[in-house]
Amino acid sequence: MNQDVILQVKHLQTKFRVGRKIVNAVNDVSFELKKGRTLGIVGESGCGKSASAHSIMQLLPRSGNITGGSVIYHGPKGDIRLEQLKRNGKMMRSLRGKEISMIFQDPMSSLNPVYTVGRQMEENLIRHEKLTKGERKKRIVAMLEELGIPDAERRCGEYPHQFSGGMKQRVMIGIAMICNPRIMIADEPTTALDVTIQAQILELMKDMQRKHGTSIVLITHNMGIVAEACEEVAVMYLGKVVEYGTLEQIFENPLHPYTKALMRSVPVIGMDRDRELMTIPGATPDASTVFRHCEFVERCGSACGRCWQEMPEVICMADGHQVRCLRYKES
Numbered sequence: 127m128n129q130d131v132i133l134q135v136k137h138l139q140t141k142f143r144v145g146r147k148i149v150n151a152v153n154d155v156s157f158e159l160k161k162g163r164t165l166g167i168v169g170e171s172g173c174g175k176s177a178s179a180h181s182i183m184q185l186l187p188r189s190g191n192i193t194g195g196s197v198i199y200h201g202p203k204g205d206i207r208l209e210q211l212k213r214n215g216k217m218m219r220s221l222r223g224k225e226i227s228m229i230f231q232d233p234m235s236s237l238n239p240v241y242t243v244g245r246q247m248e249e250n251l252i253r254h255e256k257l258t259k260g261e262r263k264k265r266i267v268a269m270l271e272e273l274g275i276p277d278a279e280r281r282c283g284e285y286p287h288q289f290s291g292g293m294k295q296r297v298m299i300g301i302a303m304i305c306n307p308r309i310m311i312a313d314e315p316t317t318a319l320d321v322t323i324q325a326q327i328l329e330l331m332k333d334m335q336r337k338h339g340t341s342i343v344l345i346t347h348n349m350g351i352v353a354e355a356c357e358e359v360a361v362m363y364l365g366k367v368v369e370y371g372t373l374e375q376i377f378e379n380p381l382h383p384y385t386k387a388l389m390r391s392v393p394v395i396g397m398d399r400d401r402e403l404m405t406i407p408g409a410t411p412d413a414s415t416v417f418r419h420c421e422f423v424e425r426c427g428s429a430c431g432r433c434w435q436e437m438p439e440v441i442c443m444a445d446g447h448q449v450r451c452l453r454y455k456e457s
């Protein structure tokens with residue numbers, strides 16, 4: 127095993143039961159998170175990004191279950207198989223918020239409106255650290271200052287509705303970072319924010335990473351955000367990782383037609399001004415469909431007869447770049 131890897135997801139499978147249907151939300155997903163780096167998980171809505179994150183954190187709802195594969199956390203006390211832990215067992219509770227934290231897309235629904243911001247930041251400290259009330263207050267104020275929230279001492283006594291959207295998201299980062307976790311999973315942390323604030327929040331996360339050495343999994347549907355913030359990238363489509371590599375590999379030599387389509391769908395700094403932004407035709411199929419051929423075939427501009435007959439396996443290039451496509455050379 128590579129010493130630099132902190133989290134290893136191998137052939138993970140997660141299914142949801144919806145009535146009599148089985149939804150294959152995560153279907154043979156593998157990736158590695160390296161220490162102090164940011165892995166981007168990117169793909170359209172419904173491709174299984176959040177289900178992957180919730181599987182790692184053991185935060186799946188009752189209807190969801192990990193049915194295969196493994197999630198190995200290389201922690202300070204040795205390796206822990208997270209998928210084997212009870213969702214609310216002692217070990218998982220001791221890791222969640224302390225060593226592995228998560229920030230969610232919508233701060234409004236994640237922050238509790240009836241508690242002050244300081245009280246909500248204090249919760250993780252009470253749970254995981256042996257500190258006096260005064261020491262906790264000091265840590266919270268220092269964290270809010272680090273997050274660029276002016277007048278931190280006073281503001282930690284205020285309620286979420288007294289904060290702007292961007293400030294609320296800073297608080298969410300504060301809650302996630304207060305115990306200095308080794309891993310932070312950020313699920314679309316900037317989606318609800320306008321573009322300037324988005325950039326500030328991303329910069330702030332990178333800042334925190336530089337200062338604290340945090341490893342980040344950044345979930346997004348936006349290739350522009352991947353380009354700005356990530357070092358490694360997993361592109362997901364319908365529960366599978368269809369392309370995986372370093373940022374350079376993915377951006378300089380995209381191999382999967384879906385990755386290429388995603389890139390054409392967002393403006394990226396430096397792109398030709400006259401180039402039109404494209405949408406990907408069609409919609410993601412229902413995740414309960416059982417496929418015997420490539421899941422992307424109906425939306426793919428490069429598909430051939432074989433693509434309708436065979437399920438592509440992962441192909442690994444000599445430089446480690448991976449793709450799940452029969453036509454990656456031709457597309």
Ligand SMILES: Nc1ncnc2c1ncn2[C@@H]1O[C@H](COP(=O)(O)OP(=O)(O)OP(=O)(O)O)[C@@H](O)[C@H]1O
Nearest residue numbers: 142144149151170171172173174175176177187413
């Ligand atoms: N609680 C649930 N019950 C049933 N199906 C679910 C549940 N949560 C997610 N799914 C299904 O699992 C699949 C993956 O969903 P997931 O939320 O992981 O996608 P996503 O890529 O995170 O999308 P988004 O960007 O919209 O958050 C989808 O088909 C979705 O409908």
